[in-house]
Amino acid sequence: MNSAISYIIDRQYDIVNSAPEPLPIPKFSTYAVCNLRGGIGKTSLSFNLSYEADDCLAVDTCPQGNLSYFYDNLYFQNNTTTVKDLILPYMLPGLGKASRVAKRVSASNTHFSQKNTFYVASTSDLYTLPSQMSTAINQAKSISGHQQAVAIDSMLYSLRDEIKREMTETETKNCLIDTSPFFSGATHLAWHATDAIIVPVRTDQQSINSLNLLLDTLSNPASEFRREMPSDGHTPKIQMVVLTHCAWSTAGGARNIPNQQTKVYVEKVRDIVNRNIQHFTTDNPDNHIILLDDFLGSGRISSALSKPISVLEAGDTMRINRVRTTVNESVEKIKAELKYINASIW
């Protein structure tokens, strides 16, 4: 095994077998789950971590609304107040501000009945937010002097200020913001609303490319993020890269050996984190890379039932689109990995 990744791989074994000390990383209250690519596990991770957390406000900023659907299967039929109603009054003068928008998850998802979890729903209307935002920011630029910065700060921090108010109203200590694969609009605001970023990366080359794109957006002075900064220059750091869809060797006698694809991507991610360590919350790359096993049938059943992975049991079966689907034994590994991430970040 390449020694650069052996520490990460060994720790992964411990996470599953002996519940080691949480990662030595700072604790924050708000995280944006973000990578600029779809289908890599942002929403699944947000949903499952929101269940692990003691209490949590989950904010769905992806116009596809998959996280909102996990919390309420009637979401697409319902007309509710959404995250866009929180943001728009900061962009268009004259609109009244919203309050008490977050809903208690247990009201629509019985798996959360013992949990103090709330969520702010998304809306497909978020697709038009980028153009509304850029018009509003350009208008603010016609104001001269100090007022210009005040106006732009108020827009860039709109989501942060609204989340703070919703957290106070719901008495939640923790917040997770699920984001879309696109930076413009709500993701941009999520970066200013968050203390730190959690980046899911799937074991494929496109996810590596999007990790590089995310790092460039964070650091390049010409990027959409850096071109328009609030007056205090707020820039979130990356707390963790979660390598999703990981698989392990099935060769006889193999114990804790990643399969070739997983091994290659752990190496690639370790190398990128190492070269960009100034954007992370500590100076040790090994503190920031966690593997999450491929969910397999557990993921399909979790999605079909809107049921957190932690409450699935190995051997549970159901038919999904006429295919018999089973919760694999590996669900216990996934539960331990999710618990370890949860224990490390809050």
Ligand SMILES: Nc1ncnc2c1ncn2[C@@H]1O[C@H](COP(=O)(O)OP(=O)(O)O)[C@@H](O)[C@H]1O
């Ligand atoms: N380790 C894993 N982490 C997250 N998702 C996984 C993992 N393994 C398999 N999956 C599956 O991959 C898909 C990820 O979809 P989703 O979370 O909606 O991604 P995104 O929000 O990034 O578009 C889901 O079907 C999920 O069950």
Ligand SMILES: [Mg+2]
């Ligand atoms: Mg998603």
